[in-house]
Structures are given as C-alpha cells and as structure tokens.
Amino acid sequence: MIKNLKRTTVATMAILTILNTGAVFAQTSNNETIKDAAIVSADKLNVRSGPSTSHDIIGAFEKDDDIDLVSIKNGWYKIEMEDGKTGWTNGQYITLDGEITADKLNVRKGPATSYDIVETKGKEETVKIIKADENGWYEVELKDGKTGFVCGKYVETEAKNEHDYSDLYNVSKEVSTITTSTSQSTSSLNVAKTMSVSATAYAGDGITSTGVVPKVGRTIAVDPSVIPYGTKVYIPALGGVYTAEDCGGAIKGNKIDIFMASESECNTWGVRSIEIQILK
Numbered sequence: 001m002i003k004n005l006k007r008t009t010v011a012t013m014a015i016l017t018i019l020n021t022g023a024v025f026a027q028t029s030n031n032e033t034i035k036d037a038a039i040v041s042a043d044k045l046n047v048r049s050g051p052s053t054s055h056d057i058i059g060a061f062e063k064d065d066d067i068d069l070v071s072i073k074n075g076w077y078k079i080e081m082e083d084g085k086t087g088w089t090n091g092q093y094i095t096l097d098g099e100i101t102a103d104k105l106n107v108r109k110g111p112a113t114s115y116d117i118v119e120t121k122g123k124e125e126t127v128k129i130i131k132a133d134e135n136g137w138y139e140v141e142l143k144d145g146k147t148g149f150v151c152g153k154y155v156e157t158e159a160k161n162e163h164d165y166s167d168l169y170n171v172s173k174e175v176s177t178i179t180t181s182t183s184q185s186t187s188s189l190n191v192a193k194t195m196s197v198s199a200t201a202y203a204g205d206g207i208t209s210t211g212v213v214p215k216v217g218r219t220i221a222v223d224p225s226v227i228p229y230g231t232k233v234y235i236p237a238l239g240g241v242y243t244a245e246d247c248g249g250a251i252k253g254n255k256i257d258i259f260m261a262s263e264s265e266c267n268t269w270g271v272r273s274i275e276i277q278i279l280k
Contacts, residue, residue, distance in 0.1 A: 037066035038077070038158070041130070042093035051076035051088045052213055053205060058087050067094065069159035072152070075134030077159060090205055091132030092262075098138065098155040100125045105155075107148035109268060111137035111216070111261050114239065118148050127155065133261045135216060136163030147264050189234060190280040197254045199237075199274050201266040208246035214259040221246035221257035232279040237272070241279065 040061045047059035051074060059081060061067065067089070070078040075091045100121045107119040111133045119142060121127065127150065131139040136152045153165040202221065208214050209221075210229050220233060222244040227233065231244040235258070242258070251257050256276065260266050 038069045038094050038096040040065045040067065040093060041095050045089055045093045047079065047081070047087035047089055049087065051078070053090075053207065054213070055088065058085075061089070069094075069096065069157070071160045071162050072132050072157070073162040075132050077132065091134075092205060094132070095128060095130050096157055096159075098127050098129050098140075098157045100127065100150075100154060101156050102154040105150055107140065107142065107150055109148065110265050111135055111139070111149045113151075115149070118142075121150065129155070129157065131262060133216065135261070136161070136165055137261075139262055139264070147262075189277065191234070191277045192280045193278050195254060195276050195278060197256050197274060197276055199235075199256050199258060199269075199272050199276075201258045201260045201269040202248070203260050203263050203266050210245040212245055214246060216259060216261045218243055219245055219259035221248045221251050221259070223247065223252050223255065226253060227256070227278065234277040234279055235274065236277070237274045 040063055043063050045061045045065075046057045047061065048055040049058050067077070068080040070080055070086060072078070072091065076088050077091055077094055079087055079089055081087055100123055103123050105121045106117045107121060108115040108117055112135070127138075127140040129138045129140055130147065132152070133139065133149070137149045138152050138155055139147050139149055142148050151165070152161050152163060155161075204214075206214070208219060212219075217240055220235075220242045222229075222231070224244070224247055227244045229244055233242045233244060233256075234240070235242055238258070246257070246259070248257055258269070260269065
C-alpha cells in the first residue's frame with residue numbers, strides 16, 4: 001500500500017543578524033517526515049457504524065481533520081478511531097493522495113470506461129483523490145483545476161481498496177449486446193413503449209422516495225403518475241437498464257432525473273432530450 005508515500009519538509013539553516021549588537025542566532029536544520037493524510041473536506045462529517053446512511057451515527061469529524069483509513073469499499077471509507085474502534089465515512093467528503101500503479105492510466109470524464117479520455121497518467125504519478133465512487137472509481141483533481149475519473153484498481157492509497165473489479169470491462173460488453181438486440185428487434189428487450197423525455201441528473205447522499213439508497217447506473221427519478229415506481233427503463237444514451245425509484249418536485253410529466261456519481265458529472269450531463277424505452 002501507499003504507506004511509504006511521504007512528503008518531506010526541510011527546515012533550512014536560518015541565520016539572523018541582530019543590528020547594533022553583532023549577535024548571530026542560528027536555527028539548526030532538521031528533517032521532519034510527514035505521512036500523507038486523509039483529510040476531511042466537509043464542514044462536518046458523520047462517522048457511522050456501517051457503510052451506508054442507514055447505519056447509526058457514532059461520531060463526527062470537522063473540516064481539515066485527518067483520518068486514519070483502513071479500507072475503501074463501495075464509496076465508503078472504513079476508519080480507525082482514537083479509541084481503537086472502527087467506523088465508516090462517506091467517500092464524497094475525504095481527500096487523500098494516491099499513486100498510479102499502471103504504466104499508463106486513462107483519466108475519463110466519468111466513472112466508467114465508456115466515458116471519453118481527458119488525460120493520461122503514468123506509473124508512480126501522484127494524484128489527489130477528492131472522492132471515492134461506489135463503483136470503485138476515484139474522482140481526481142487535474143492540473144487545470146477540473147476533475148476527472150480513474151479506475152481505483154490502478155491507484156494505490158494508504159487504505160486497502162476492497163472493490164471487486166472482476167466486472168470492470170463487462171459494462172461495455174453488455175451495452176454492445178443490448179444495442180445490437182435493439183437494432184435487430186426491440187421485442188428482445190420486452191419493450192412496452194418508447195418515450196421522448198427531458199433528462200436531467202442529480203447526485204447526493206440520501207434515501208429515495210421508495211426508501212432505498214440511490215445507486216449509480218440503477219436509480220432514476222420519475223413522475224410516478226407517468227412512469228410508476230419499480231418500472232424498468234432502458235436508456236439507450238447510457239446503454240443500461242434503470243429502475244424508477246425516486247421522484248422530485250420538478251420531475252413532472254415526460255421528465256426523468258438520472259442519479260449520477262458527482263455534481264460535476266451532473267453538470268456535464270446538463271439537460272438532454274432523449275428517448276427511453278419502458279420495459280415490460
């Protein structure tokens with residue numbers, strides 16, 4: 001792991017000459033090794049007994065507190081507290097350093113291989129992770145101040161990444177299969193009807209109207225009078241099947257709101273007029 005990734009601050013020799021006395025004072029040199037820390041980026045960050053908002057709050061951190069990380073899973077960090085016990089914090093509100101382990105690692109616009117490449121990182125480069133997504137991807141800070149996404153499988157941090165990456169490249173294969181089926185025969189997808197909708201996107205840490213935790217690649221908010229809760233919806237623009245399990249005050253009529261991993265991803269998506277397929 002990246003526990004040996006350090007930054008060193010060196011206090012250099014400083015010589016101060018006091019006018020009119022000729023006295024000289026020297027501050028001796030010393031090397032201080034500081035371990036890279038995971039830092040809280042929110043004003044207040046709850047610590048929970050388990051990796052979801054449904055678990056009890058057992059403590060809290062304030063902005064700029066450093067945290068001892070143990071592991072990363074599904075967008076949550078397992079941490080060690082001062083009393084030796086462990087708790088969980090949401091990966092949206094922790095920043096930490098990571099080191100690239102692949103010879104070449106693509107930085108993409110979103111947390112999947114289907115997104116466009118915006119930059120490339122090389123082996124042993126350090127990246128600042130500003131968010132851990134539940135699908136095992138990290139949102140990282142880029143040189144121009146913008147952000148991009150890298151696969152956490154190829155980034156080493158002080159915490160062990162416990163995400164299962166066995167299906168990393170299966171998403172694009174599934175998309176290809178569904179797209180092919182659609183072009184040949186929509187009946188293979190059990191399509192009840194096709195709708196034109198205005199699609200927006202949202203993100204956040206909460207519970208849906210149906211009482212479940214929203215999930216990237218699954219959750220959409222709908223007007224339940226138009227698309228009932230529980231309806232499966234295929235979105236060709238994203239190449240996946242989603243479930244209607246949330247709603248919103250502005251989601252009326254032929255509108256949907258797609259749950260995404262971050263606010264920056266939502267802003268990139270914007271508002272789009274797309275076609276969706278309501279499945280039987």
